Amino acid sequence: xxxxxxxxxxxxxxxxxxxxxxxxxxxVPALVLLTAVLLVPLAQSFxxxxxxxxxxxxxxxxxxxxxxxxxxxxxxxxxxxxTTVVAxxxxxxxxxxxxxxxxxxxxxxxxxxxxxxxxxxxxxxFAWLVILxxxxxxxxxxxxxxxxxxxxVGSQIGVTIAMSQVLLPFMVLPLFSxxxxxxxxxxxxxxxxxxxxIVAFWKVYWPLSRGGVVxxxxxxxxxxxxxYVTPALLGSPQQSxxxxxxxxxxxxxxxxxxxxxxxxxxxxxxxxxxAWANRVGGTISAIGVVATGxxxxx
Amino acid sequence: xxxxxxxxxxxxxxxxxxAGPRGRRRRDRSVDPIPWWxxxxxxxxxxxxTLPTLVVIPMSFGGQGSFxxxxxxxxxxxxxxxxxxxxxxxxxxxxxxxAVLAAMIATTVGTAAALGLNNLTSRFSRLVRxxxxxxxxxxxxxxxxxxxxxxxxxxxxGSMWGYVFAHAAIGVPFVLVSVTSALGGFDTKLLRASASxxxxxxxxxxxxxxxxxxxxxxxxxxxxxxxxxxxxVIALFLRSPTFQTLPVQMYTAVTxxxxxxxxxASSLVVVTVTLLLLIPMLARRPKRR
Numbered sequence: 382x383x384x385x386x387x388x389x390x391x392x393x394x395x396x397x398x399x400x401x402x403x404x405x406x407x408x409v410p411a412l413v414l415l416t417a418v419l420l421v422p423l424a425q426s427f428x429x430x431x432x433x434x435x436x437x438x439x440x441x442x443x444x445x446x447x448x449x450x451x452x453x454x455x456x457x458x459x460x461x462x463x464t465t466v467v468a469x470x471x472x473x474x475x476x477x478x479x480x481x482x483x484x485x486x487x488x489x490x491x492x493x494x495x496x497x498x499x500x501x502x503x504x505x506x507f508a509w510l511v512i513l514x515x516x517x518x519x520x521x522x523x524x525x526x527x528x529x530x531x532x533x534v535g536s537q538i539g540v541t542i543a544m545s546q547v548l549l550p551f552m553v554l555p556l557f558s559x560x561x562x563x564x565x566x567x568x569x570x571x572x573x574x575x576x577x578x579i580v581a582f583w584k585v586y587w588p589l590s591r592g593g594v595v596x597x598x599x600x601x602x603x604x605x606x607x608x609y610v611t612p613a614l615l616g617s618p619q620q621s622x623x624x625x626x627x628x629x630x631x632x633x634x635x636x637x638x639x640x641x642x643x644x645x646x647x648x649x650x651x652x653x654x655x656a657w658a659n660r661v662g663g664t665i666s667a668i669g670v671v672a673t674g675x676x677x678x679x
Numbered sequence: 680x681x682x683x684x685x686x687x688x689x690x691x692x693x694x695x696x697x698a699g700p701r702g703r704r705r706r707d708r709s710v711d712p713i714p715w716w717x718x719x720x721x722x723x724x725x726x727x728x729t730l731p732t733l734v735v736i737p738m739s740f741g742g743q744g745s746f747x748x749x750x751x752x753x754x755x756x757x758x759x760x761x762x763x764x765x766x767x768x769x770x771x772x773x774x775x776x777x778a779v780l781a782a783m784i785a786t787t788v789g790t791a792a793a794l795g796l797n798n799l800t801s802r803f804s805r806l807v808r809x810x811x812x813x814x815x816x817x818x819x820x821x822x823x824x825x826x827x828x829x830x831x832x833x834x835x836x837g838s839m840w841g842y843v844f845a846h847a848a849i850g851v852p853f854v855l856v857s858v859t860s861a862l863g864g865f866d867t868k869l870l871r872a873s874a875s876x877x878x879x880x881x882x883x884x885x886x887x888x889x890x891x892x893x894x895x896x897x898x899x900x901x902x903x904x905x906x907x908x909x910x911x912v913i914a915l916f917l918r919s920p921t922f923q924t925l926p927v928q929m930y931t932a933v934t935x936x937x938x939x940x941x942x943x944a945s946s947l948v949v950v951t952v953t954l955l956l957l958i959p960m961l962a963r964r965p966k967r968r
Contacts, residue, residue, distance in 0.1 A: 403795075403880070404794075404795040404796075404798045404799050405795065405799070406795070407791040407792060407794050407795030408791070408792050408795045408796065408804075408807060410787070410788040410791055410792070411788040411789060411791065411792035411811055411851055411855075412792075412807070412810075412811075414784070414788055414844070414847060414848050414851065415810070415811060415814070415848055415851065417844070418826065418844050418845055418847070418848035419814055419817075419822060419825075419826070419848050421829060422822075422825035422826045422828065422829035422830070423821075423822075423825045425825070425828070425829050426824070426825040426828060426829070429828075471720075471724045471727065472724075474717060474720040474721065474724070475720070475721055475724040475725070477717065478713075478717050478718070478720065478721030478724075479721075481713050481717065482713070482721075490721070490725065493725045493728050493729060494728065496728050496729055496732065497728055497731075499905065499952055499953070499956055500731055500732055500949055500952075501909045501926070501945060501948040501949055501952060502909055502910075502911050502926065503909075503911055503926045503929035503930060503933075503941070503944075503945065503948075504731065504732075504735050504929075504944075504945030504946075504948055504949050505731045506933075507735065507929065507933055507941050507942070507945055508730070508731030508732070508734040508735045508738075508945070509731060510746065510933065511734055511738060511746050511748045512730065512731075512734055512748065514746060517748060518748060518749070546727055546728065546730070546731070549724075549727075549728065603816070604816075606818065607817075607818020607819060607820055607821065608818075609818075609819065609820040609823075609912050610911055610912065610930070613934075614930075614933055614934065624818065624820040627820050627821070627824055628820060628823075628824070628916075631824045631827060631828070631916075632916070637828050640824055640828075641824075641825075641828075644820075644821045644824050644825060647818060647820075647821055648817065648818070648821050651816065651817065651818055651821075652813075652816075652817075655816045
């Protein structure tokens, strides 16, 4: 018989190796599913975009020279920026409000934040269509104050309103996370030293909240680039966004190579922005948290 | 990991628990009062969050023929049409079937992946985790277009399994997130204890691991189910005259048919999803203290 201690040590090491292998085995089903359903189609569409009919970059060059794609890309970026600004203007006070109320009210406000994310996509867009339609409640209210001519559905306005609502959670949660880490006594100290409230906010509070602000801004901007259903239902066909262009190239023009190239461009832009946001403040995990509510216990 | 990723769940948790029946006053209001305008803005934004839900439910009791709001009459006409018209009830059944199958696949592979990743710490395993999560941030339209073209070659467009596989793949990240967070409080020494008592890995999983992370698995399954039930962009590309899901039928009702039955469908979906998501949240509560 060998020395019992070495024996145990060997067994443990062998077991450990086996356990690590077993852990990798557990990843296989998920990776197979992901590869078959997402990675292979994306790879195929990438290859098609550079190798059809022969190796060529013509589909990409076309995107930047056809005049349409760049216009639509610019319009999408403008809409996304507008959405981000609206979400920020509404999200910042809301997140601040959340840090100020009692624990119980905060829990309610938090559940309310998560509502848009889990309100059915079609139900939500249908509701906005009803609210913003010609002769709908908002337009009626606007006509009382003499603004009845504003077209809400079929314009950027409607798209922006609907998109900001659903993306607000992605603004509010990073903001709330960074605002609630700020010690409010600093503000009181600034006030005590004679600073007016606005100056105290601007010089003390705002710089401390900037991390959450940047994370929220990038996150909302990035996510709004890919919206399809909202602009399709609430926007105007003459002012289509990049997702509609992509769908049109695929379904109506059957231009799979061009669609592949455009899809790659959108994907790369999105992933670069996400990687950037991730360095600022854990985007993917933040989305996970928004998506699954409280993220359960840790 | 960044501060956001680490703080948020905890903050959400603290908030979600609420401070017992009588939440104590946190601050002396007279020293640092909440300005009235802040309360007004906060409540206005809260209304904005909930507005669509508040509109859809009264709409569903309106009559046929238009999308008028507020509705002129109070009837159950739209619900009757929803449950008797084969177009609507058929697409609902399709959706439920797809969602159940997709959730089962996503939960199985997602839970396995979460268990595996929980014990791996290498740089490569972190890469795998990111890869599994990346569909959450990929625009749905990019996935939809790529999946559509490939599925055309594989004859999966318009088939039930096409929907199931696509929805299972996008459901995995939700399962991964919720099981991973359930594993956060899991003591791996229990596995060794179980093994030393002679249990096989399978038995250990069923008798030790699963009961402890069961809530996380169930939550993940609910999220995967809801994700599939509500998915519209990929479904619009995979639809066929013979097989389409409820969100696609709702899309057609708005764009082509101007059929207000969508209000009844919306209300049913919104109420079902809310209940599904609230149940785990409420069930979690009593165990806390």
